[in-house]
Amino acid sequence: MRAMFGLVLVAGVGLAGSAVYMAKGYIGQTQSALEQQQQMLAKLGPITQVYVMKEQKNYGDPLTIDDVELVYWPKNSLPEGAFNDAAVLFPPGTNQERFMLRTTEKFEPILEVKITRPGEPPGLTGQLAKGMRAFAVKVDAVSGVSGWVQPGDYVDINWTGSVNGMNGELTRLIESSTKVIAVDQQAGAQSSATVARTVIVAATPAQVARLTQAQATGRLTLSLVGSAADAVEGLVEVDSNSLLGITQEEVVVKQEAKRCTIFQNKGGERVEVEIPCTN
Numbered sequence: 001m002r003a004m005f006g007l008v009l010v011a012g013v014g015l016a017g018s019a020v021y022m023a024k025g026y027i028g029q030t031q032s033a034l035e036q037q038q039q040m041l042a043k044l045g046p047i048t049q050v051y052v053m054k055e056q057k058n059y060g061d062p063l064t065i066d067d068v069e070l071v072y073w074p075k076n077s078l079p080e081g082a083f084n085d086a087a088v089l090f091p092p093g094t095n096q097e098r099f100m101l102r103t104t105e106k107f108e109p110i111l112e113v114k115i116t117r118p119g120e121p122p123g124l125t126g127q128l129a130k131g132m133r134a135f136a137v138k139v140d141a142v143s144g145v146s147g148w149v150q151p152g153d154y155v156d157i158n159w160t161g162s163v164n165g166m167n168g169e170l171t172r173l174i175e176s177s178t179k180v181i182a183v184d185q186q187a188g189a190q191s192s193a194t195v196a197r198t199v200i201v202a203a204t205p206a207q208v209a210r211l212t213q214a215q216a217t218g219r220l221t222l223s224l225v226g227s228a229a230d231a232v233e234g235l236v237e238v239d240s241n242s243l244l245g246i247t248q249e250e251v252v253v254k255q256e257a258k259r260c261t262i263f264q265n266k267g268g269e270r271v272e273v274e275i276p277c278t279n
Contacts, residue, residue: 081112161218
């Protein structure tokens with residue numbers, strides 16, 4: 001009987017030891033996973049909520065509360081102009097709709113620059129900042145970058161024309177990193193390239209005056225820019241001579257020194273005598 005009791009006791013101690021060992025391993029794994037999560041949260045930084053799109057929306061589509069949802073987002077990488085308050089995104093006490101100004105993908109944060117103000121139509125006026133004007137630039141397949149200029153892009157505008165007193169034509173960069181807001185009545189992003197005939201850019205009144213004069217006196221050509229930060233400062237121009245590396249030699253006319261003389265009678269002969277010039 002005592003032997004049986006001893007065996008049961010030994011077995012119980014063994015089982016208890018195994019349970020303690022397994023519990024210790026589980027607690028260690030849980031603690032390790034918790035430490036990893038804490039390290040990851042420390043790298044992510046503070047978390048906030050932000051409204052994102054449930055589905056893709058294109059230019060001109062209406063935006064309602066049913067089209068958005070709140071998700072958690074790292075606060076340090078939150079884009080400027082995002083919404084985290086439904087009362088700001090959809091002000092209470094009004095039925096005025098918001099509309100999309102740009103194509104927005106599923107789960108993309110809703111940004112202030114991508115939607116109209118409440119009740120504002122999704123036209124060009126909704127994309128113009130205060131003090132800016134919309135100017136139409138006539139283009140073709142070549143001057144319009146073969147249709148790859150899209151709303152939201154930035155372009156350099158070059159002018160080519162004749163200048164008085166100069167042989168051939170001159171090309172000069174007249175506007176740098178100008179924002180495109182519409183292409184042939186399409187103000188949203190396009191899925192494929194279409195050859196445009198008119199590109200609408202946002203410009204100040206002074207820029208509008210320069211572009212109007214440039215378009216009336218020569219040809220305008222667009223070139224795509226990577227971002228608005230790539231603006232070019234200073235004068236950029238090329239003429240035929242600089243393009244081909246032709247330098248014009250200056251013709252120097254050598255002037256002879258002024259010579260002053262008088263005539264005198266010497267021995268019955270009339271002789272020319274050189275004298276200092278007085279003026």
